[in-house]
Amino acid sequence: MASIHTREMLMYLEGEVTQSRAVEIEEHLGSCGSCSKNLTELRDMCRLLGEPDDELAGIDLVADIQRIVESDEFSKSQTRKRWPVVTAILVFLSAIGSLAFILNVLGEDDEFRIKSAGSFVYEQDKWVGLKVFNIGSTGEPARLGTSIEKDDYLLFAYTNLGEKSFGYMMVFAVAFDGEVYWFHPAYTNEADDPVSIPIHKNIADFELAEKVRHNLSAGPLYIYSLFTREPLQVSKVEAFVKDIDPGERIPLKNSAQHILPTKVGP
Numbered sequence: 001m002a003s004i005h006t007r008e009m010l011m012y013l014e015g016e017v018t019q020s021r022a023v024e025i026e027e028h029l030g031s032c033g034s035c036s037k038n039l040t041e042l043r044d045m046c047r048l049l050g051e052p053d054d055e056l057a058g059i060d061l062v063a064d065i066q067r068i069v070e071s072d073e074f075s076k077s078q079t080r081k082r083w084p085v086v087t088a089i090l091v092f093l094s095a096i097g098s099l100a101f102i103l104n105v106l107g108e109d110d111e112f113r114i115k116s117a118g119s120f121v122y123e124q125d126k127w128v129g130l131k132v133f134n135i136g137s138t139g140e141p142a143r144l145g146t147s148i149e150k151d152d153y154l155l156f157a158y159t160n161l162g163e164k165s166f167g168y169m170m171v172f173a174v175a176f177d178g179e180v181y182w183f184h185p186a187y188t189n190e191a192d193d194p195v196s197i198p199i200h201k202n203i204a205d206f207e208l209a210e211k212v213r214h215n216l217s218a219g220p221l222y223i224y225s226l227f228t229r230e231p232l233q234v235s236k237v238e239a240f241v242k243d244i245d246p247g248e249r250i251p252l253k254n255s256a257q258h259i260l261p262t263k264v265g266p
């Protein structure tokens with residue numbers, strides 16, 4: 001594999017590449033010192049940009065940036081010339097935690113569109129992860145891909161690293177219609193209100209032994225892993241889910257999250 005482009009590395013850090021491509025990138029990083037170094041530098045840069053800066057906190061750039069974007073110099077016909085301006089704006093807005101504003105400023109036909117710009121500030125998300133394996137008719141586990149069958153069994157393995165590893169985790173899925181399917185903790189009785197499961201700290205790819213199956217609705221499905229310091233009740237998480245679109249990050253402080261999209265077959 002050729003060296004990985006910086007833009008694709010950023011997309012990889014943000015979880016915006018397909019599962020198959022993520023596997024290819026991880027295999028390449030294991031054998032390419034140069035790309036591995038570049039990835040570390042990008043991760044450090046994202047962390048630094050996400051840290052608050054007291055000197056910038058009181059500055060409002062929205063009006064000035066809007067004027068720049070709407071000016072003739074920044075017109076659609078000058079795509080190549082405007083990227084130095086975009087880069088400067090991205091860096092500055094990242095420093096004050098306002099990178100999400102770019103989504104409202106840039107059009108969808110830009111050379112490089114940031115799908116989840118706001119997540120740059122969530123450094124804790126870089127230290128956790130979830131791998132999902134589905135067991136279909138063959139009986140053999142396979143890494144989650146772009147689609148699964150509605151009655152497949154699912155297995156999970158989590159990563160929980162960093163100096164301040166988390167103590168608890170939930171694994172659940174949200175369908176396109178907002179229906180929630182719980183894997184860990186188990187939630188089969190509406191009269192119960194179970195809490196997050198305790199997890200190991202400073203560990204990678206720890207497999208949860210239990211395989212779980214639901215009769216999933218056909219269509220888009222988003223599998224969430226939610227890492228927290230304290231145990232959460234299922235009811236609290238479902239209340240959050242009602243207020244967001246499927247696939248969006250849950251607005252919960254002091255948490256880390258990994259969201260995997262897939263599609264359930266008919």
